[in-house]
Amino acid sequence: MAQLPFYVWLLTIAGAALFIASTALALRRAPIVAWSVVALSAAWFAGDWLLADAHAYQAIGSSNLSIGLIAAFAGYLTILLAATGLPVVRRALASPDAVARLTRPQSVRVMGVVLLIALAIGRLPAAFALPAGIGDIAVGLAAPLAVRALRHAPATDRLHRRAVTFHLLGLADLVIALVMGVVSGLLVLSPTMQPITAMPLVLVPTLAVPTAFALHLTALRRLRADRAASRPARTTAPTHQPGPAPVPEPAPAPDGALG
Numbered sequence: 001m002a003q004l005p006f007y008v009w010l011l012t013i014a015g016a017a018l019f020i021a022s023t024a025l026a027l028r029r030a031p032i033v034a035w036s037v038v039a040l041s042a043a044w045f046a047g048d049w050l051l052a053d054a055h056a057y058q059a060i061g062s063s064n065l066s067i068g069l070i071a072a073f074a075g076y077l078t079i080l081l082a083a084t085g086l087p088v089v090r091r092a093l094a095s096p097d098a099v100a101r102l103t104r105p106q107s108v109r110v111m112g113v114v115l116l117i118a119l120a121i122g123r124l125p126a127a128f129a130l131p132a133g134i135g136d137i138a139v140g141l142a143a144p145l146a147v148r149a150l151r152h153a154p155a156t157d158r159l160h161r162r163a164v165t166f167h168l169l170g171l172a173d174l175v176i177a178l179v180m181g182v183v184s185g186l187l188v189l190s191p192t193m194q195p196i197t198a199m200p201l202v203l204v205p206t207l208a209v210p211t212a213f214a215l216h217l218t219a220l221r222r223l224r225a226d227r228a229a230s231r232p233a234r235t236t237a238p239t240h241q242p243g244p245a246p247v248p249e250p251a252p253a254p255d256g257a258l259g
Contacts (some may be wrong), residue, residue: 004123004195008114012200015111016045019208020137022105023215024129030092041207044076048206049199057197057206059185066185072206073178080214084221093222099163100150102219106170106212107143112136115204118195119153125189128180128196135173155230164223167216174213183206 020041024034051057057068069164083089093102115133118124146166153159195201 004118004200005121008117008121008123009200011111011114011117012203014201015108015114016203016207018108018111019105019211020045022108023211026101026105027089027092029095030088031087033092036083040079041211044207045203048072048202051056052197052199052202057202059194059197066193069197069205070182070204073210076206076215077210080210081217081241084214084218093218097151099219099222099226100147102215102222103143103150103163103166104147105143107140107147107213109136109208109212110140112140114201118201122191123164123195124201125184125191127187127189128177128184131180132173132177135177139170139173158221160227164220167220167223171216171220172210174209175214178205178209215259 020038023041024037026038027034051068051072057066057072059066084093095101112135114135115124115129115136119126119129119133143166146163149159150163181193181196196205
């Protein structure tokens with residue numbers, strides 16, 4: 001397999017590093033959590049590099065579908081989602097601006113342009129690179145607008161729906177990219193999906209995509225919790241049955257009227 005140009009390496013590694021840094025910044029109010037994210041991501045990054053160099057993500061058999069790649073994606077996503085349930089992480093995400101902070105890292109997804117570059121130089125199939133790259137760029141461009149609205153607009157039902165829509169569309173983009181990646185591998189298109197199983201592009205499905213998934217899902221969970229907390233408690237007021245109208249007592253007669 002031909003080596004990718006240096007600028008593809010530079011853009012991919014820079015994008016992964018920015019994603020890690022922006023996710024850590026989202027949790028900066030709990031420094032131990034933020035540094036734990038950096039340490040975990042750095043360890044995963046190094047492990048990815050070693051596994052890719054050992055050809056652990058290469059497809060086995062006639063198709064280009066990599067079971068190792070799918071396992072790495074699912075494993076890292078599971079670790080991240082499990083970590084969001086830890087009390088220290090939940091406290092770090094308890095502030096009113098938590099959804100905005102979880103949304104900001106999605107802006108790094110403009111680096112999905114690297115997939116379009118790989119397509120342009122004939123290293124990835126269009127069936128995967130076009131929807132994945134364009135979708136990531138669109139989400140990345142929309143993220144700052146969503147953050148601005150979440151920080152400055154009044155908390156209304158409309159704002160809540162817009163935030164939910166953004167995160168659902170971001171998830172949909174990731175799901176479409178994953179599905180098209182699997183389909184492209186099974187169909188053995190030309191060019192093949194082989195470059196996505198090696199450094200540096202392997203960082204996209206094994207590091208960036210699980211992180212984006214976890215951020216979207218955590219933000220949606222927080223939006224649902226905020227929505228539930230904002231609903232007024234429904235109390236049933238006691239009902240009063242109307243009784244007979246009171247009969248007024250006659251006013252006492254004046255003294256001169258007594259005979």
